[in-house]
Amino acid sequence: MRFFRTIVLFFFLVIVFSVQISAQTDSSEQSYSKYEIQAAMEGFFAKTTKGIASMVERLFSRYGKPNAYIKGEEGGGAIFMGLRYGKGTLHKKSGLTRQVYWQGPSIGWDIGGNAVKVFTLVYNLQDVERLYQRFPGIDGSIYVVGGLSMNVQRSQDITLVPIRTGVGLRLGGNVGYLQYTKEMSLNPF
DSSP states (O other): OHHHHHHHHHHHHHHHHHHHHHHHHHHHHTSOOHHHHHHHHHHHSSSOOHHHHHHHHHHHHHHOOOSEEEEEEEEEEEEEEEEEEEEEEEEETTSOEEEEEEEEEEEEEEEEEEEEEEEEEEESOOSGGGGSSEEEEEEEEEEEEEEEEEOOEEETTEEEEEEEEEEEEEEEEEEEEEEEESSOOSOOO
């Protein structure tokens, strides 16, 4: 009887350790390295500027490796109350891609408008369906003809970090949210 228990315990431990090692391998294989993100950004933003490169360095040191990213375009405007609309493509390391739309209101000391390219780093997105929700955030922007901005949006354990660069005339800070959806919507709420 002891021999049987020992065999069962041995196989149980082998299975547990195999699952843990497999989970660790999968998580590192399913996330992007700093160099992969910089290469994707360089192709998207035409060339990586020093400002974007240093921003990526800080993001990787603070948040680690993202397991997805969104490449897209966005337009917005505000006179103290603002609206923002965008669309893009979600890319997972596994090769999965999905079309994504976002829209949302904001309020704050914010005046002007901008049209930008957006590269969003996505952290802890295990199930793509969990992206389709509201992500609150605080944003500050300065666009005088051209500009660069980023902010952090969190909902539950998912973190989104949109990095924006584009054209416009906009100055200020605001608080709001972005609603990520599968289909385009004009309703920001």
